[in-house]
Amino acid sequence: MVIVLSGGGTAGHINPALAVAEVLESRGHTVLFAGTPQGVEARLVREAGIPFTAFEAAGFDRSHPASIIGAVAKILKSTRAAKKWFADVKPDVVVGFGGYVSIPVGRAAEMLNIPVVVHEQNSVMGMANKYLGKRARAVALTYEVAASALEDASRVVVTGNPVRASVxxxxxxxxxxxxxxxxxxxxxxxxxxxxxxxxxxxxxxxxxxxxxxxxxxxxxxxxxxxxxxxxxxxxxxxxxxxxxxxxxxxxxxxxxxxxxxxxxxxxxxxxxxxxxxxxxxxxxxxxxxxxxxxxxxxxxxxxxxxxxxxxxxxxxxxxxxxxxxxxxxxxxxxxxxxxxxxxxxxKTKDAATRLADVVIAAAEKR
Missing domain, CATH: 3.40.50.2000 (Glycogen Phosphorylase B;)
Incomplete structure (x- = not known):
């Protein structure tokens, strides 16, 4: 299978993605990563030896409503770019770990009927995960309390937060x-x-x-x-x-x-x-x-x-x-x-394995 992971902004979004990437690659799957060109993910993912593709994304300042225009424009442009990329790499499933970049990547997957899985690391769901979680095939959580952000909890599974094998x-x-x-x-x-x-x-x-x-x-x-x-x-x-x-x-x-x-x-x-x-x-x-x-x-x-x-x-x-x-x-x-x-x-030691199982199951149900 070809599996696209996406996330950005902080190492807190990237480290769990790299942890589950290790498990997926050990099972023989191809893992690709979509992040922002300037984020910490650009360095960490490349250092891990995972192919990296960059898409522009940005948040907005609620106190300056005009900033929403620029943020939405970037999301729309990156959604189109992600759709073209998916036509080339043909992913079986896309996994969002949070951060603004996962929005256009996840939206592109939805438009092409590619299953989307979301993983939330914190006890309170971030904006990107909350948005994608409404339609995701599965929503994986570290803390069950985070499910309160979703109207439909039937797709929720508590996996814990993956930790890299080196740790x-x-x-x-x-x-x-x-x-x-x-x-x-x-x-x-x-x-x-x-x-x-x-x-x-x-x-x-x-x-x-x-x-x-x-x-x-x-x-x-x-x-x-x-x-x-x-x-x-x-x-x-x-x-x-x-x-x-x-x-x-x-x-x-x-x-x-x-x-x-x-x-x-x-x-x-x-x-x-x-x-x-x-x-x-x-x-x-x-x-x-x-x-x-x-x-x-x-x-x-x-x-x-x-x-x-x-x-x-x-x-x-x-x-x-x-x-x-x-x-x-x-x-x-x-x-x-x-x-x-x-x-x-x-049971954090098994979190990467549990999340990898959720991702593969989502892809197989496509």
């Missing part, structure tokens, strides 16, 4: 060796996504003395590129302290880093949560408060309800409650073990 295969011992952390040490990983999180950084820095006072605790702190210098200045680590508190602006080997840790402080983005749950890592979640429809908070609530994580709002992270929850994870092995066991219920 699933990462070993604790390899991560520890990479970071220079002893096997018997306790490791706290702090990261706020690719851009970092200032409140998380500030809160953790304020706990420097208490954290370093914990015997055999190592802190791996990924600040975000723009925050690194400020965090370095705030911490003012001595050479001896740097041995147990490692600072990175960005970490491109997150699979090994996650596998190495015993607990994590993190945002609640879709990819971060998928990787955390797939590796069964106890977590303190601080949702990004300005995510669309506050979906990171809804994401995090699912893990808190499942007893797999703690959660604290961003505007409370510099208070006493943050320290209380963090040190309960650090100091109590029973808390960490409870979270590890609870995270297994999310």
């Amino acid at each position: 699933l295969a990462a070993k604790r011992s390899d991560g520890r060796e990479m970071l220079g952390i002893p096997e018997d040490a306790l490791m706290l990983l702090v990261f706020g996504g690719s851009l970092g999180a200032r409140h998380i950084n500030t809160a953790v820095c304020a706990l420097k003395e208490r954290l370093l006072a914990v015997e055999n605790l190592y802190v791996v702190h990924v600040t975000g590129p723009k925050e690194l210098e400020a965090v370095e200045a705030k911490l003012a680590l001595s050479d001896e302290e740097k041995r147990r508190w490692m600072l990175f602006g960005y970490q491109d080997r997150m699979g090994e880093t996650l596998a190495a840790c015993d607990m994590v402080v993190s945002r609640a983005g879709a990819t971060s949560l998928a990787e955390i749950s797939a590796l069964h890592i106890p977590a303190m979640l601080v949702p990004f408060p300005f995510a669309t429809e506050d979906h990171q908070t809804t994401n995090a609530k699912a893990y808190v309800a499942g007893k797999a994580a703690y959660m604290l709002p961003d505007d409370q992270v510099e208070g006493d409650r943050f320290a209380e929850l963090l040190f309960s994870m650090i100091e109590d092995e029973a808390v960490r073990e409870r979270m590890r066991e609870a995270s297994k219920a999310f």
